[in-house]
Amino acid sequence: MFNFHTYYIIDEEPCLLNVDVADLQPSYPEQVKLSIGVHPWKVTAAWRDELALIREAVRRTDVWAIGECGLDKMKGEALSLQMEAFRAHIALAEEVQKPMIIHCVRAFDELLMLRRELETVCKKECREPQPWVIHGFRGKPEQAKQMMTKGMLLSFGHQYNVETLRVVFSEHLRRSTLNAQRSTFTFPFFLETDDLRLSVRQIYEQVAHHLDVDVDLLVRLCDPLPSLFSHQKP
Ligand SMILES: [Zn+2]
Structure with a gap:
């Protein structure tokens, strides 16, 4: 039962812990992997200094993702400054080949534009862009x-x-039937507790109830390891 985005370590639950680079500890329990980035609310004129520290930190093997980073039109500095910082995160994710955890509030057009930009570059270089996961959707x-x-x-x-949630789930079932021969078809969503200090089990149970499926099935499907991080497994 993987918690895709959290600010707290809860018992032995495997998770992607979002840490501030300033609070980074030398090591974490085995089941805890990290995401590091500058949150859009915290982007200031000095974001480059923080990114320089992040650039060092993300090379650690327990850092599995870049983020959360992104765009928020409701909070934080001017969007132009947020865009600048976000672009630098995108470049970093490509450089170190790690997926991104994205915070996006009312800036989906800009997000799509940046994704298109990246895809164009990657296409020219004959490679796949890193996966982007929009958290707290x-x-x-x-x-x-x-x-x-x-x-x-x-x-x-x-x-x-x-x-x-229901539409995304049925869309997944439809696509996986179409792609039955492709065993690697990525499950399109993950589950998280974000800034709530609770067990991710509660989210799994709530979602399983809404989808009318077994929690066990959800646990199997929402495991990000095969699709996103398999190459980073110890
Ligand atoms: Zn967020």
């Missing part, structure tokens, strides 16, 4: 479908649009 079904079509993945926390 609360959008409507149409927006979720749009993001999935553009190759992005979603992570759901305790608050989400139930209809979106």
Whole structure:
């Protein structure tokens, strides 16, 4: 039962712990992997200094993702400054070949534009861009479908649009039937507790209830290891 995005270590639960580079410890329990980045709310004119520290830190083998980083039109500094910092995170993720955990509030057009930019560059260089996972996704079904079509993945926390969850799940079932011969087909969403200090089991149970599926099935499907991090397994 993997917690895709959290600020707290809860018991023995495997998780992707989001840490501030300033609080980074020399080591963490085996089941705890890290994501490091500058949160869009914390982007200031001095973001480059922090990114320089992050650039060192992300080479650690227990750092599995870049983030959370991204864009927020409701909070933080001017969007232009946030964009600048976010672009640098995107470049870093490509450089170290690690996926991104993205915080996006009311800036989905900009996000799609940046993804398109990256895809164009990658296409020229004949390589795949790193996966982008939008965390705490609360959008409507149409927006979720749009993001999935553009190759992005979603992570759901305790608050989400139930209809979106159902649509994304059935879209996955449809696509996996179409791609039955491709065993590596990526499950499109993960589950997280974000800034709540609780067991991710509660989120799994809530989502399983809304989807009318077994928690065990969800545990198997929402495991990000085979699809996102297999190459970083110890
Ligand atoms: Zn966030």
